[in-house]
Amino acid sequence: MSEPILSRNFSVPEAWKLSVAEGRGAYQTAKTVLTTMKPEDVTNAVLASNLRGLGGAGFPTGKKWQFLPKDGKKPVYLVINADEGEPGTFKDRYILERDPHQLIEGILLAAYAIGSKKAYIYIRGEYVLPYRHLQAAVDEAYARNYLGKGVFGTGIDVDLVVHRGAGAYICGEETALLNSLEGWKGYPRLKPPFPAIVGLFGCPTIINNVETIACVPHILKNGAEWFAALGSPGNGGTHLFSVSGHVEKPGVHELPMGTTLRDMIFKHAGGISGGRSLKAVIPGGISAKILTASEIDVKMDYDSLRAAGTMLGSAGVMVMDETTCIVKMLYYAAKFFAHESCGQCSPCREGTGWAFKIVKRIYRGEGAVRDLDELLKIARGMEGRTICVFADAAAWPIQSYIGKFRAEFEEYIRSKGTALARPVSPYKPQAAAPAVSTLVRSGARRLPER
Amino acid sequence: MANITIDGKPYTVKDGITIIEAIDEARLGLPRYCYHPGLSIAGNCRICQVEVEKMPRTVIACNTRVAEGMVIHTASAKAKESQETVLEFLLANHPLDCPVCDQAGECKLQDYYMEYGLYDQKFNEVKVKKEKKAIPVGPTIMLDQERCILCTRCVRFGEEITKTHDFGVFNRGDHSELDVYPGHELNNKYSGNVADICPVGALTDRDFRFKMRVWYLGSQDSVCPGCSRGCNIEVHYEKSRPYHLKEERVMRLKPRENLAVNKWWMCDDGRYGYKSIDINRLRSVNYPESNGASPDATWLVALEKVAAHLKDPAASKTWGLLASPRSTNEELYLVRKLFRDHLKWQHIGFRAPKDPDGDEDGFLIRKDKNPNSAGAARILGPGDLGPVVELAKSGKLEGLFVFQHDLEALFGADTLRAVRKNLKTLVFAGPNLNPTSAVADIVLPSAAYAEKEGTFTNFEGRVQRIWKAIEPLGASRPDWRILADLAALAGLKSDYPRAEHVFDELVRNVPAFTGMSYKSLGKGGLVWAG
Numbered sequence: 001m002s003e004p005i006l007s008r009n010f011s012v013p014e015a016w017k018l019s020v021a022e023g024r025g026a027y028q029t030a031k032t033v034l035t036t037m038k039p040e041d042v043t044n045a046v047l048a049s050n051l052r053g054l055g056g057a058g059f060p061t062g063k064k065w066q067f068l069p070k071d072g073k074k075p076v077y078l079v080i081n082a083d084e085g086e087p088g089t090f091k092d093r094y095i096l097e098r099d100p101h102q103l104i105e106g107i108l109l110a111a112y113a114i115g116s117k118k119a120y121i122y123i124r125g126e127y128v129l130p131y132r133h134l135q136a137a138v139d140e141a142y143a144r145n146y147l148g149k150g151v152f153g154t155g156i157d158v159d160l161v162v163h164r165g166a167g168a169y170i171c172g173e174e175t176a177l178l179n180s181l182e183g184w185k186g187y188p189r190l191k192p193p194f195p196a197i198v199g200l201f202g203c204p205t206i207i208n209n210v211e212t213i214a215c216v217p218h219i220l221k222n223g224a225e226w227f228a229a230l231g232s233p234g235n236g237g238t239h240l241f242s243v244s245g246h247v248e249k250p251g252v253h254e255l256p257m258g259t260t261l262r263d264m265i266f267k268h269a270g271g272i273s274g275g276r277s278l279k280a281v282i283p284g285g286i287s288a289k290i291l292t293a294s295e296i297d298v299k300m301d302y303d304s305l306r307a308a309g310t311m312l313g314s315a316g317v318m319v320m321d322e323t324t325c326i327v328k329m330l331y332y333a334a335k336f337f338a339h340e341s342c343g344q345c346s347p348c349r350e351g352t353g354w355a356f357k358i359v360k361r362i363y364r365g366e367g368a369v370r371d372l373d374e375l376l377k378i379a380r381g382m383e384g385r386t387i388c389v390f391a392d393a394a395a396w397p398i399q400s401y402i403g404k405f406r407a408e409f410e411e412y413i414r415s416k417g418t419a420l421a422r423p424v425s426p427y428k429p430q431a432a433a434p435a436v437s438t439l440v441r442s443g444a445r446r447l448p449e450r
Numbered sequence: 451m452a453n454i455t456i457d458g459k460p461y462t463v464k465d466g467i468t469i470i471e472a473i474d475e476a477r478l479g480l481p482r483y484c485y486h487p488g489l490s491i492a493g494n495c496r497i498c499q500v501e502v503e504k505m506p507r508t509v510i511a512c513n514t515r516v517a518e519g520m521v522i523h524t525a526s527a528k529a530k531e532s533q534e535t536v537l538e539f540l541l542a543n544h545p546l547d548c549p550v551c552d553q554a555g556e557c558k559l560q561d562y563y564m565e566y567g568l569y570d571q572k573f574n575e576v577k578v579k580k581e582k583k584a585i586p587v588g589p590t591i592m593l594d595q596e597r598c599i600l601c602t603r604c605v606r607f608g609e610e611i612t613k614t615h616d617f618g619v620f621n622r623g624d625h626s627e628l629d630v631y632p633g634h635e636l637n638n639k640y641s642g643n644v645a646d647i648c649p650v651g652a653l654t655d656r657d658f659r660f661k662m663r664v665w666y667l668g669s670q671d672s673v674c675p676g677c678s679r680g681c682n683i684e685v686h687y688e689k690s691r692p693y694h695l696k697e698e699r700v701m702r703l704k705p706r707e708n709l710a711v712n713k714w715w716m717c718d719d720g721r722y723g724y725k726s727i728d729i730n731r732l733r734s735v736n737y738p739e740s741n742g743a744s745p746d747a748t749w750l751v752a753l754e755k756v757a758a759h760l761k762d763p764a765a766s767k768t769w770g771l772l773a774s775p776r777s778t779n780e781e782l783y784l785v786r787k788l789f790r791d792h793l794k795w796q797h798i799g800f801r802a803p804k805d806p807d808g809d810e811d812g813f814l815i816r817k818d819k820n821p822n823s824a825g826a827a828r829i830l831g832p833g834d835l836g837p838v839v840e841l842a843k844s845g846k847l848e849g850l851f852v853f854q855h856d857l858e859a860l861f862g863a864d865t866l867r868a869v870r871k872n873l874k875t876l877v878f879a880g881p882n883l884n885p886t887s888a889v890a891d892i893v894l895p896s897a898a899y900a901e902k903e904g905t906f907t908n909f910e911g912r913v914q915r916i917w918k919a920i921e922p923l924g925a926s927r928p929d930w931r932i933l934a935d936l937a938a939l940a941g942l943k944s945d946y947p948r949a950e951h952v953f954d955e956l957v958r959n960v961p962a963f964t965g966m967s968y969k970s971l972g973k974g975g976l977v978w979a980g
Contacts, residue, residue, distance in 0.1 A: 168622070185619075190493040190513050343619070343626030344494045346599065350539040353624030357575035374572060381535040384507045385496050 005218050005230075005238050006211065007254040009099040016133040018140040021101035029221040030108040031152050037220075042113035046216060048224035050236030055081055055172075055209030056285065056313045058235075058302035065114050065206055067196035074203040078111045078119040079181065082134075082210045083165050083172040085124060086285035087336060088316030091240035092210035094252050096123065096130035099214075100137035104160065106213035108151065109220060111158045114206050118159045121210075122177050125165045135162050169340035173388045174207040176342065187344045188388035211240055232258030235301035239312075243269045245319035246276065258304070261296040265319055276321040280404075284313025286333055287393030289400035310400070326405040327363055327412045330397060334359040337394035348391035351382035355398060362409070365417030369410055372402050454520045469511035469522055470498055480524050481533055481562040483540070483649045484601035485512040488714045489610055495601050497540065497562065499532035500524050508532040530566065537567045543578045543624060544650075545596045553651030555664035559599070578624050587616075587629075588636030590718060591645055591653050598628045598652035604644040611715065611813075614638045628652065639815060642721045646704060647714075657722055658702045666690050667701060670919030671973060673906050674703065675776060675899045676720035678818040680908030681705060681712035682974070685724070685900045685919040699920050700727045700900060708974050711912065717815050724900075730883050732895035733924025749925065752892055753932070756877055757939035759849055760793060770797035770838040770847050773830060774854035774880075775820035777929055778904025779913065780952035782822070782829045783960065784933035785853075790830070792942055797847065799835040800826045802860050816909055821899075825907030828962050828978075839865065845872035852890070853929065854880035879932060895926035902928035903949040905971065907978070913966060914975030 009015035009024055018026070033042060047062025068076060080103070084092040095103055107119050121138075123131050138160055141147045149157050163181055165171050171180045175189035178200050199205020215237055219227045228236040235257040241264060244250045248270030255268060261281060265271065272278050278293040283300065289310040291298065298308045305312045320329070338356035343349040355378045358371050379395035386392075402409055451462050456476060463472045473480045474487070483495035491513050499508040503521040508529055511522075523529050541559060548554045580595035587593045600619055605628070608616035616636045619626050630636055636644070645655040668689030674681040684704045703724045705716035734740075735748040737755055759765055773785045782800075789795040801823065808817040820826075839857065841847050843865055850873055857866040863885070870876060870889045878890035881898040901922040907913050922928065930949050937944040946952050950968045957963045962978040970976060 170622075190491060192513075338623055341623040343600065343622045343624065345496050346494065347496055347536055347539045349600070349624050349626060350542040353578065354539075354542050354573065354575060361575070374574075377572075381539065385499070385532065385536060387493055 004254045006095065006099075006102070006214055006240055007252065009102065010094055010252070012098075015099050016097065016101070016137055018101060018137065018144065021099070021137075026101040027105050027108075027146055027152075029217045030105045030146075033109055033220050034112055034152055034154050034156055039113050039115060042109055042216075042220065045219055045224045046113070049215075049219045049227040050231065050234055051212065051215055051219060051227065052235060052302060053209055054211040054215070054239060054315070056086065056287075056311075058312060061208065061212055064196065064208075065110075067194070068114055068204050068206065069197060072204050075118065076114055076116040077200040077203055077205040078107065078114060078116040079174075079177065079200060079205055079207045080107060080119065080121040080210055080213055081172060081174060081177060081207055082121050082123040082127070082130075083177060084127070084210070084314070085169040085172045086287065086314040086316055088242060088244055088282065088285050088318040089314040090242045090244075091252050091315065093127060093130050094240065095210050095214050096127060096134045098133075100130075100134040101141070102214045102217065103134075103210055104137060104141050104147065106216040107160060108146070108158055109216045110206070110208065110213055112156060116206070117157045118161070120181060120200070121160065121162045122171070122181055123162060123164055124172075125167045131162065131164060138162055168342070169336075170342040170388075170390060173390065176388070177207065178205065185342075187342050188390070190387055230256050232256075232299060232301045232304070234303060239300070239315050241300065242314075242316045243319065244316070246273045246321035246324070247271065247319045248273050255300070257301040258299045261291070261298050261300055261317070264300060264317060265296065269317075269319070272319070272321050274321070276323065278319065279322045279324050280320045280326070282316070282318040282320075284311045285316035286318070286336060287311075287396060288313045289396045290404060292404055310396075325412075326401055326408050327359075327417075330401045331359050331363040333397040333401075334394075337390070337397075341390060341394070345386035345391065347382045347385045348394065351378050351391065352394045354378055355382075355394070359398075362413060363417065367413040369413055371413070372406065372409055376402060452516050452518045452520070454516050454518075454522060456522045457524055463516055466515055469500055469502075469509075469514050469516055469520075472516055472522075473500075473511060473524065478524060479565075480511055481537070481558070481566055482512065483558060483599055484603060486603050486606075486647055486714075489603060489606040489647075492602050492606065495540070495599065496536045497533060497566075499529055499536060501526045501529040501532075533562075533566045534569055537562055538569055538572075540599050541567075541571075542573045543596075544599070545577065547597070551594075551597065551651040552654045552659050553597075553648075557651055558649035580625075580627050582627070582629065586656060587653075588641055590641045590656055590722075591636050592656050592659060593628070593630075594652050594654070595627045595629065597650050599650055600626055600628060601649060603647045603649070604628070604653055607640075607644055607647060608636075611643075612638050612640050616641075617644075639717050639719065639811070640715060640813075642718050643705070643715050655702065661698075662688060662701050668919070669704075670900070670917050671706060672703075672900060672916045672919065673821065673908075673914045674716060674720040674723070675821040675906070676717070676723045676819065677816040678820060678823055678909040679712065679814050679816050680821055680906055680912065680914050680975075681716040681720055681814060682708040682914070683716060683720070687900070687920050698728050699923075700724045706973075710974065711908065711914075712814055715814060719815070726882055727898045727900050727920075728923070731881060731898070731923050731926070732883055732887060732893060733926065734895060735925055736890075736893035738891060749927070752894060753935050753939055755892055756851075756894075757936055759875060759877075760788075760936065760940045765849065766794045767796055768848040769795060769851065770799075770842055770849075771795055771851045772835055772838060772853060772855050773798060773800035773826060773833070775800055775802070775818075775823040775826045776854050777822060777826070778902075778916070778949070779822065779825040779829060779907060779956060779963075780904045780949045781853075781929040781933060782826050783952060783956040784930055784937065786829055787955075787959075788933060788937045788940060788942060789851075792937070793940065797838045797841060798830065799833040799838040800830055801832070801834045802855070803834070803836060818909065821906040821908070824909055824911055825905070825913070828907065829956070829960055835860065839869065842869045842873055847873060849873060849875035849877070851877045852879070852886055854882075854896075856884035856886045858885040879929060881926065894932055895924060896932065897922035897926045897928040901926070902930070904928075904930065905953060908975075911962070911978035912975045913963065913971060913978065915968060915971050915973075 051061045052058045170176045171186040173188045176186040180186040195205045334356040338352040341352040379398040382391040383395040481497045484492040493513045498511040500511045501523040582595040605617040667686045735752045810817040876890045877892045878887040879894040900919045934944045
């Protein structure tokens, strides 16, 4: 890893303050671009950079922007999805908390590119400190006329509103987010129409993830080719990986797209904590299918992980060592999805609750081996039959945990819950490597629960 | 237009319609809960899964638009498996209390289980318990949250049709529950419709609840007589259990789709107005000497008594007739033929004074509470009741023939008393008892609208048929039959085996109806030419 890009200010004290951020070069790119470039050139640069949506879906960002109606009479909105709710993911939090001006500069550029005069940031309600820093940054930017009417003395207006969510995971789904932002219940919308045509308040809307937009100033500063070259083919740039679980150095690691999972765990995250051995990894947040210890040579980018049968998702890498009970993992995953299903579509509403009841029964030692097939049937039934991909996300842990660890499930069921994974050996910290130590999330390390 | 294939057969359909619209147009079956043609697309029940060739997964027919060359399968293995899977989810937490559920027999969960489900139930867990079972949410509707499948049809009805914003879905996941908003009750003029559109037993009609299992109901098409809109309805009556609830034959009314008139809806006044068919009816012929005679003889005597007055040449000036805008076109035509054209009666009126309190909205409800004012005006010409009643009140008439009207309700008790006092003979024909019938010398009991055939003309000039659902109560007879018999007794050729024959003659004599026949009116009616 060469120079950090998105995380370059994360360890700078008070980089969320405008004076500090400007000392580090913030808003220089936006000033130049807004006065010298045409909006379509900005879009073209983003398109050429191979920047892909870093919220989880990995859709090419420039292409998304081009979906807007060309001769639209209605206003265009830019909405930033900062509802980072995917378990195992905390990368956007770092940007919001530690370098919000990077995001605001990206918003200026993106709003300029798509012709939007009003942008919203929908921030997760639980993110209190990130919200305070972000709001302070927005206020400072307004005070300096970096936001508002005629930014930088140009004729360009960009208003930015920070809106706090109320705690529902589903509001990270972009159309549920729009409903929530409009004041409705956070139900995902039927598609088509897609938000680029009918979005916020019925107007064309572009919704991008925090990190995606934070990349835009860097692309325009250093060039699309530079950005594309950082990653792997078709997957431009670096990515903030949220590494958690049984590693020596959990935290946000900025690495090029295409870094192998093995390098990420053993080189950048310091290896498995306590010297124990690796059991499994979830590479992209709780929704992503699990990988076993033998599958970690996969490259961490959208296309490679899809080929490996899982997904990059939100890049929340959850590392589990040999002491992890996979039944318990599924218990927590199933509980999460049953709790967070919005309840709109019948397969998801009923399927997530049904699956959780079965998993709970198994976990309590009251399961039967045939329950596993029933779970797989429920998962298959939910998958692909709903308005949004929540049901798929709820199905994948069931399918992959049982699919890859069926023997352990069966053993657990047969022994009525007494056969746990290998007992925990006493914790022996290894010598911590100093690199990117500022990124280590203090307090994130916890001994595995029994 | 787009050429598509559904289940192996080619169809040409309008561009841009949804697959489910194409399927409905072709009259093919496909299960649906949340989809309703009168409401926005919600796409949440997920049951209308169809297979579209070249698409990787089954799609919902309600939110997928047709495209040229699309090949759709509604019953392929893939489509059926998908429908069955969704149905199993919908039933997972359903209480399956069909034996005590009033919706049983017209429940889409039951119907689709038999048609598309038939799997062995595998749900082995404890079902979600919800609070509200059999809780009234307003004067007309009862809510059972556990039976609700959260299709949100009722929510959308309140948002989009009545705009009264009654229902919402509260909580999330499998604890989602339907309820009215806190502090709100479902109390609007169209509230009964939510029981119709509820595909399951979650919202049931408090008026109909537990009166009768739906499989004992017969159904006959009709038109609501409650106002001049003429909403198309079905009359649901007891069919096979005549010993059950003897005094009540009509159990309920349901709206019948007619896109030109009422779409899929009807108002509560109309819906619950059916009770007059069984309650407060005139059942027997009555005249001063009628005690103890057999019903047929009584009719003959009564009609001859009336005919005796008609034959008096002076009657054209000394008698008045109050025709009714609640009568059918056929009946009004016979009034015209016999009394106006043949007997040359001078004093004929039908139009009641305008009711300043009659409610009206921009939707279905009309101020004029009569189903056939337009027909009466076209057939009889202008004719207010007022002048005729004035003559009777001031003693200038000897006799008055009243169809249906209640003079007390229209002109006050004093007027009725004065009219009665100054008349020698008061003849009343109508289905229901009222203060006017109570003081009549001769009472001719007529059949209610659900007991006869005929046509009404609504305010827009749409002529619509009514059909006979049940036999006339007691000795009552349709007014068109009474009038035809009187015409015969008065010496007119009067050969009308059925109301249709009266209509055919009406068509030949009243230009607005030119070209119409019962056949051409069909189910939905026709609008007058010009």
